Amino acid sequence: AEGSSLRVLCEVTKRACDILTPMIVSIYNSIQASDANGQKSKVKVDDSAFTIADGVVQHLLTKELLGNIGVRAIVGEEECDINLSRPPFLVDDLVVPDEFIPMIEKARDGMKELAREIPRDDVALYKTLTVF
Secondary structure: OHHHHHHHHHHHHHHHHHHHHHHHHHHHHHHHHOOOOOOOEEEOOOEEEHHHHHHHHHHHHHHHOOOOEEEEOOOOOHHHHHHOOOOOOEOEEEOOOOOOOOHHHHHHHHHHHOOOOOOOHHHHHHOOEEOO
16 A cells, blocks of 8 residues: 555646646746736845745645645745735735736645545655655
8 A cells, every 4th residue: 555655646746746837837937028017036045046936836735735644844945925825925025916826726726636636544654755
């Protein structure tokens, strides 16, 4: 059973990436073509970029998809407050432009749906996993 639970977890995670990809691409394309539509990214203290996509993806994976299965730890790069429960959506101090709300809601709902597919019968295995 351990192998099948881990296999299902990997398959669900891959499908989560497939669901998130169109949103990520759209946000990054918008940043590259950015004009006066609002701030979609900022520079962190270490001079690396932080985008709305970075915060949304980490939140959806750690809170909506994997947050309730009891993994040992989730290692993420972005530490910030996120509001994706109702507009205006916020990623740290960045306001998510209205154009992205439908795709974020679709991705959020997809993560919730996928989370229900993760087997709950292997809690001991999940407690040994560190997710990056």
